[in-house]
Amino acid sequence: MATEQTKNSRDSYHHGDLRDALLQATRELIEAKGRDNFSVTDACRLAGVSTAAPYKHFKSKEEMVNAVIADAMGRHYASLQLDLAGHEKGSKARIVAMGLNYVDFALREPEMFKLRFDPNAPEESPVLKENGTLVYNLVKEEVRAALKEPEVNAKVEDRSYMLWCFVHGMSYISLIPDVADKRPETPVAVLLDDIADRILAD
Amino acid sequence: MATEQTKNSRDSYHHGDLRDALLQATRELIEAKGRDNFSVTDACRLAGVSTAAPYKHFKSKEEMVNAVIADAMGRHYASLQLDLAGHEKGSKARIVAMGLNYVDFALREPEMFKLRFDPNAPEESPVLKENGTLVYNLVKEEVRAALKEPEVNAKVEDRSYMLWCFVHGMSYISLIPDVADKRPETPVAVLLDDIADRILAD
DNA sequence: TACATATGTAAGTGCTTCTAACTTTGACAA
DNA sequence: TTGTCAAAGTTAGAAGCACTTACATATGTA
Numbered sequence: 507m508a509t510e511q512t513k514n515s516r517d518s519y520h521h522g523d524l525r526d527a528l529l530q531a532t533r534e535l536i537e538a539k540g541r542d543n544f545s546v547t548d549a550c551r552l553a554g555v556s557t558a559a560p561y562k563h564f565k566s567k568e569e570m571v572n573a574v575i576a577d578a579m580g581r582h583y584a585s586l587q588l589d590l591a592g593h594e595k596g597s598k599a600r601i602v603a604m605g606l607n608y609v610d611f612a613l614r615e616p617e618m619f620k621l622r623f624d625p626n627a628p629e630e631s632p633v634l635k636e637n638g639t640l641v642y643n644l645v646k647e648e649v650r651a652a653l654k655e656p657e658v659n660a661k662v663e664d665r666s667y668m669l670w671c672f673v674h675g676m677s678y679i680s681l682i683p684d685v686a687d688k689r690p691e692t693p694v695a696v697l698l699d700d701i702a703d704r705i706l707a708d
Numbered sequence: 709m710a711t712e713q714t715k716n717s718r719d720s721y722h723h724g725d726l727r728d729a730l731l732q733a734t735r736e737l738i739e740a741k742g743r744d745n746f747s748v749t750d751a752c753r754l755a756g757v758s759t760a761a762p763y764k765h766f767k768s769k770e771e772m773v774n775a776v777i778a779d780a781m782g783r784h785y786a787s788l789q790l791d792l793a794g795h796e797k798g799s800k801a802r803i804v805a806m807g808l809n810y811v812d813f814a815l816r817e818p819e820m821f822k823l824r825f826d827p828n829a830p831e832e833s834p835v836l837k838e839n840g841t842l843v844y845n846l847v848k849e850e851v852r853a854a855l856k857e858p859e860v861n862a863k864v865e866d867r868s869y870m871l872w873c874f875v876h877g878m879s880y881i882s883l884i885p886d887v888a889d890k891r892p893e894t895p896v897a898v899l900l901d902d903i904a905d906r907i908l909a910d
Numbered sequence: 911t912a913c914a915t916a917t918g919t920a921a922g923t924g925c926t927t928c929t930a931a932c933t934t935t936g937a938c939a940a
Numbered sequence: 941t942t943g944t945c946a947a948a949g950t951t952a953g954a955a956g957c958a959c960t961t962a963c964a965t966a967t968g969t970a
Contacts, residue, residue, distance in 0.1 A: 520917060520966055542744075542828045545957065556919050558959080563917090567958065620826055626744045628885040635886045642890050663892040668903055670890075672870070675877025683830040684837045688844050688872075690865040701870055704906040722935060722948060747926065757949075763928065764948050912970085919964070926957065933950065940943085 525563040527553040532574045537617045546570065571621065572631045578618035579637045582611045586641065596651030598702050604645060605673040605698045612677035619677065645670060652706050668705045673698070727765040729755040735776045739819045748772065773823065774833050780820035781839045784813045788843065798853030800904050806847060807875040807900045814879035821879065847872060854908050870907045875900070 521527065531552035536544045546567050550557045564570040589607045593600035612619040625631060646658050646666045655662050676694070679685060690697070723729065733754035738746045748769050752759045766772045791809045795802035814821040827833060848860050851868045878896070881887060892899070 524917080540828065546959090547957065557957090558920080558961095559918060561959065623880065623884050624822055624826075626742065638884075638887070639890075660893065664894050664899065664902070667890070667892050668874070668899065671877035671881055672874045673877065674881055675873035675875065675879075677877075678825065678880055679873055679876055682825055685840070688841070688869070690869050691862065692866050697866065697870065700866070701907075704909065705903075707906065726948080748928090749926065758951075759926090760928080760930095760951080761949060769927065914967100914969090916967075917965085919962100921961090921963100923960080924958095927955090929954080930952090931950100932952100933948100935946105935948080937945090937947100938943100939945105940941100 528560055529574055532570055541617055541621055568627050575621050576633045578615055598652060601648050601652060601702050602698045606695060608673045609677045609694055613680060616681045665705050672701055730762055731776055734772055743819055743823055770829050777823050778835045780817055800854060803850050803854060803904050804900045808897060810875045811879045811896055814883060818883045867907050874903055
């Protein structure tokens with residue numbers, strides 16, 4: 507009897523969980539064809555509903571995409587927590603792990619990564635700002651501990667920002683087509699370890 | 709008599725220099741309203757022609773945008789040459805100047821900067837790749853000289869890449885809305901000088 | 911069982927990119 | 941000076957898009 511109540515497949519007039527289905531379709535389509543080639547119509551086709559259906563769940567295409575970005579940030583944050591768990595707090599290894607996690611996510615979900623930092627309607631999405639602050643505070647706290655500073659002072663701010671700039675740039679550059687010839691042989695993890703030493707040095 | 713021949717303003721059936729006018733309109737509109745909100749129709753309105761006119765000069769909207777990006781890269785390269793002129797070859801100041809130039813361009817033409825590194829149809833635009841290689845070779849040569857290495861070896865490759873990652877990330881981060889609270893008080897130029905020391909150190 | 915509400919559809923508006931067929935203009939050869 | 945052609949505009953329209961309105965159907969609850 508209980509199994510009768512959940513009808514996820516499209517065997518009736520009502521979908522069951524269209525909101526999620528649309529988010530998934532949106533994410534897959536954006537990741538497959540790029541932000542510029544995504545259309546709500548395509549997402550509807552994938553979910554098997556009419557083109558008007560999404561507007562019962564989202565105000566606009568923009569809001570749909572923003573919801574997908576927020577989802578991606580959730581996944582990113584979860585994977586970060588997982589990666590951090592294996593390293594001792596205040597260790598350089600932990601900082602390197604954070605950097606690697608950042609780069610890995612960019613490679614895993616390039617379109618999500620790019621959209622996260624260049625959304626169409628930034629001011630509409632305070633979720634992104636909160637998420638960013640949350641993660642960046644984590645970075646600063648790690649840097650503070652690694653530098654053995656009693657508090658997050660100007661020095662910690664500077665070094666944290668340097669690390670972020672480096673890791674962010676490395677991630678973005680990894681996504682640019684045709685830069686394979688510019689990337690050195692040295693593996694990403696080694697480069698990260700190296701730069702961490704340099705930035706954490708006095 | 710000679711003045712009669714050049715008719716740049718739209719006082720006749722033929723425009724005179726529609727291609728350039730469209731490129732300028734495209735650039736202005738993208739920079740003003742963002743890549744996602746640019747339409748060829750708008751560019752036509754600005755240039756004062758019908759919506760079919762652009763297709764006598766460009767194959768598609770994509771090609772139009774790519775041409776505008778290529779233009780922007782030309783301006784960027786010119787400004788780089790200008791900024792380099794004032795500094796001695798092989799000096800750290802010259803490397804810092806390159807970084808500052810990069811960040812400045814991103815701030816000056818944010819949409820062009822973002823599009824340059826995330827175009828819609830990358831494979832169609834070998835111009836971008838050539839431009840990138842040209843500039844990056846400049847960086848590597850500067851780093852080689854600063855490190856006093858006889859040639860561009862693995863060490864030079866690594867350090868150049870580190871510098872690029874940092875500067876690229878710094879530029880991108882400067883364009884993210886609502887990160888003012890994360891940016892340290894320390895001026896960009898000082899941070900660049902600091903990181904250059906760290907990356908060029910043994 | 912009645913009904914309010916949530917969630918779907920069909921149809922249509924106005925915008926978009928891009929094409930096809932036509933018109934105007936300027937350049938150049940006879 | 942004039943005829944012809946290619947270049948560079950035009951208008952009209954096809955196909956696809958985001959989104960709205962009015963309507964249909966299902967679900968939960970009194």
